[in-house]
Amino acid sequence: MNDVLRLGRDAAAWATGFYRQHFLLVFGLSMIPTVQRFAVVYWDPPALISITSEVLVAGVRILLAALIVRLMLAETGLDRRTAWERLKTAIDRRLVAFWGQWALLAIAFLIFDIGLNGLVAATVPADAQAAVNAVLVAVKNPTIIAFTLLWMAGIGRTLILGQREPQPA
Numbered sequence: 001m002n003d004v005l006r007l008g009r010d011a012a013a014w015a016t017g018f019y020r021q022h023f024l025l026v027f028g029l030s031m032i033p034t035v036q037r038f039a040v041v042y043w044d045p046p047a048l049i050s051i052t053s054e055v056l057v058a059g060v061r062i063l064l065a066a067l068i069v070r071l072m073l074a075e076t077g078l079d080r081r082t083a084w085e086r087l088k089t090a091i092d093r094r095l096v097a098f099w100g101q102w103a104l105l106a107i108a109f110l111i112f113d114i115g116l117n118g119l120v121a122a123t124v125p126a127d128a129q130a131a132v133n134a135v136l137v138a139v140k141n142p143t144i145i146a147f148t149l150l151w152m153a154g155i156g157r158t159l160i161l162g163q164r165e166p167q168p169a
Helices: 002-021 023-043 047-076 080-093 095-123 126-161
Strands: none
Touching: 002 023, 002 047, 002 095, 002 126, 023 047, 023 126, 047 080, 047 126, 080 095, 080 126, 095 126
């Protein structure tokens, strides 16, 4: 269990620093899903607009994930092949810690998605729920969702760098 928490902590620490260092990139790209989510939840546009905007959001999230991985790899100084081999080796060596991150992600999902939605449903009057839900989903995009992408990249980075050969003294 300690290894699970250590991996999660190290990944989260890197993710926090990465967000600070690349704030404009992460926050800026996250604003596209933020606006889309708010608009779709608050105004309930026609299906064609909703579907088209969901495709845009998916593309933006894929772009953000790709840029995060690219910047993370550049930071490590490793080529893709070496990083991939180190990641596979690290996952094999720390399988419980790796899968434990998915358990931590599930707990975070229960708290920040299911829990928050349940809290809104239980405490906010019905006529105000659309507005509160619109704000809630908008706020989650540049915070929880962006940080989750960074955390996942941080897990990979932590595992990859944990496989470095000892440096000569």
